[in-house]
Amino acid sequence: MKIFHSIAEMQKVSQELRQAHKTIGFVPTMGFLHEGHETLIKEAKQQNDVVVLSIFVNPLQFGPNEDFDAYPRDIKRDETIARKLKVDYLFYPATEEMYKSERATLIKVEKRVDVLCGKNRPGHFDGVATVVMKLFQIVMPHNVYFGMKDAQQVAVLEGLITDYHLLINLVRVNTVREHDGLAKSSRNVYLTEEERTEAPSLYRALLLGKDKILKGEEIDNVTQFVAKWINENTQAQLEYLEILSYPTLAKVTDTKKQESLIIAVAAKYSKARLIDNIVF
Numbered sequence: 001m002k003i004f005h006s007i008a009e010m011q012k013v014s015q016e017l018r019q020a021h022k023t024i025g026f027v028p029t030m031g032f033l034h035e036g037h038e039t040l041i042k043e044a045k046q047q048n049d050v051v052v053l054s055i056f057v058n059p060l061q062f063g064p065n066e067d068f069d070a071y072p073r074d075i076k077r078d079e080t081i082a083r084k085l086k087v088d089y090l091f092y093p094a095t096e097e098m099y100k101s102e103r104a105t106l107i108k109v110e111k112r113v114d115v116l117c118g119k120n121r122p123g124h125f126d127g128v129a130t131v132v133m134k135l136f137q138i139v140m141p142h143n144v145y146f147g148m149k150d151a152q153q154v155a156v157l158e159g160l161i162t163d164y165h166l167l168i169n170l171v172r173v174n175t176v177r178e179h180d181g182l183a184k185s186s187r188n189v190y191l192t193e194e195e196r197t198e199a200p201s202l203y204r205a206l207l208l209g210k211d212k213i214l215k216g217e218e219i220d221n222v223t224q225f226v227a228k229w230i231n232e233n234t235q236a237q238l239e240y241l242e243i244l245s246y247p248t249l250a251k252v253t254d255t256k257k258q259e260s261l262i263i264a265v266a267a268k269y270s271k272a273r274l275i276d277n278i279v280f
């Protein structure tokens with residue numbers, strides 16, 4: 001596995017790979033790798049000639065009171081995992097490398113951000129779209145792999161790819177869970193023992209909601225029921241519980257319509273903000 005810290009080096013190799021007609025699969029991450037990331041990498045390995053993994057904790061997508069400084073990092077451990085999975089190139093730039101010159105532009109996401117995390121983290125998806133666009137120009141991938149754990153991110157990035165006519169195929173990868181249903185997340189390390197025992201209830205709540213929708217219950221009633229259930233059965237502070245169409249993230253008007261729905265939750269424990277969703 002080759003490790004690049006420099007944009008120029010990564011770009012040069014990507015250009016050479018493209019000239020040699022190799023397909024490039026790209027997995028962007030913020031590191032502190034877990035089995036969710038591993039699944040993305042394995043899928044990329046199966047579908048491409050070479051795989052590029054990036055690790056970059058992007059300051060632009062963190063709000064002033066969010067956990068940028070406290071975000072878990074362990075590059076040595078990540079390198080070992082990446083090697084084991086036979087990643088070909090690890091792109092691991094410093095913040096100063098990624099934001100070397102004073103930024104003259106910012107990609108502003110206009111659709112699909114007035115709900116869920118977009119509503120609660122103003123500017124977050126502008127930061128995501130901007131860094132992802134930069135990474136796409138650096139890595140020049142054919143296929144990119146994103147997890148449905150961050151379903152709103154997938155929806156936003158599909159919009160970005162369409163809007164800017166990017167010749168990139170986005171592959172949606174299903175959420176990988178612990179045995180008890182908790183969605184794997186780098187932030188799970190910040191749960192106390194008690195919170196960790198309780199946290200799978202968030203997924204259980206989503207499943208209860210899905211079941212009620214499939215039985216034909218009104219969306220508003222289901223939303224209220226699930227929110228109440230979370231408040232009564234967990235100590236987490238509920239940030240949102242929403243049921244929307246997917247990937248448009250619009251209000252659901254008619255449940256009989258044949259469209260995908262998302263039921264999504266964000267909840268705060270003492271040190272970790274967790275998100276989860278089901279699309280069906």
Ligand code: AMP
Pocket residue numbers: 028029030031035036037039040145146147148149150173174175176177183184185186
């Ligand atoms: P992150 O490092 O948290 O920015 O995540 C990098 C990529 O891994 C994103 O596309 C995430 O959606 C994806 N990811 C994170 N957790 C999971 C999970 N539990 N299952 C599947 N994909 C995940």
